[in-house]
Amino acid sequence: MIPRNYATPTGGIGGRKLNTKELLRTDYTLPLKGKNSVVVKGHGSELGNEKRTKGRAKRKMISTKRVLRLIDVAKSKGDEQSEKEFWEVFHCQEKVITTQGKQHGQYCGRRVCAVCNNIREYLLRRKYEGIFKTWPDPHYVVLTTRSVPARKLEARIDDMYRAFHRINQKYQKRRQRGDMIQFLGIRTLECEFNPNKQWYNPHFNILVPNKEVGELLVMEWLKLWGARYTGPKGQYCDAVKNREKILLEVIKYCTKVFTDPDKDKKFNTVKGHKIYVKALYNIYKAMRKHRIFERFGFNLPAGTGKREPKNTEVTHFIKWRYDLKHNDWVGEDTAGLLTNYTPDERLMDILENRMDMLLE
Secondary structure (H helix, E strand, O other), X not given: OOOOXXXXXXXXXXXXXXXXXXOOOEOEOOOOOOOOOEEEEOOOEEOOOHHHHHHHHHHHHHHHHHHHHHHHHHHHXXXXXXXXXXXXXXXXXXXXXXXXXXXXXXXXXXXOOHHHHHHHHHHHHHXXXXXHHOOOOOEEEEEEOOOEOHHHHHHHHHHHHHHHHHHHHHHHHHHHXXXXXXXXXXXXXXXXXEOOOOEEEEEEEEEEOOHHHHHHHHHHHHHHHOOOOOOHHHOEEEEOOOHHHXXXXXXXXXXXXXXXXXXXXXXXXXXXXXXXXXXXXXXXXXXXXXXXXXXXXXXXXXXXXXXXXXXXXXXXXXXXXXXXXXXXXXXXXXXXXXXXXXXXXXXXXXXXXXXXXXXX
């Protein structure tokens, strides 16, 4: 077991918002008194692509319906901080304007928000795909421990971060002393929930540049934890066959538990598919003080993935407000819906009838 007094930086507090500068914020100011104009900030979201606009409406609907249940859980537990954060998710992109073919509105940046996580995935992919392509023989690694009940989940995740930090520090010091091993990679945290046993399985999903680093990670992980807490069967190290696909999958892992429940294309054939809201709440709480996505052993080139925000004053715009009844934004200054999104019946069944509140 990893000693409790072993210090390691965790980074972030609360629900750990995404970096608002990196979110390509598309905020806007209200019209000034006596002036019929607004100042839009950032690049905005394109409206010309119907698939994207409907996808945005779908993610907003999922976030809104799901977070209302999470608010109920937070209230029942007297968790005011989480309740406040969940309300921020509820209000994310609630009011927007459209102008010059783009949509602008405030983002919450919370992990539990499907809208913001979609942006996060895009930004991470743009940042790291160039680096990933230069790796000669990338390997995909999974590091895990034995599953735990809800009451032990936060402590287990804390210990996992301590363990990984210890391994990384060991090889970074060796590197400083002249060791030729390029111990580097990108790492995300995922947590799965078993509804039958009501146990949680947090684990790291890692991309490394070669087999040697992957096997070293697995070896050191097993050595640190010992047979009581893990075993070789739960670990994984294999060559990457499709670079683009695996990068997307690893990036999505960090947010998978909080995003679109129908990303698993098999759900339409699985009867009884549910969203376990209290389990989702437990996972969110246990992860909240940690960085879910991190690189180790290398720095990104200056300016990688950055787009400079811009402020533009516009006089022709339409105001919209998200409406729960229509699952879309309704015009405040004009009739009609912004995207004309029609939810899939199976998805609506999950969101309205299959959110299980009974499990702890």
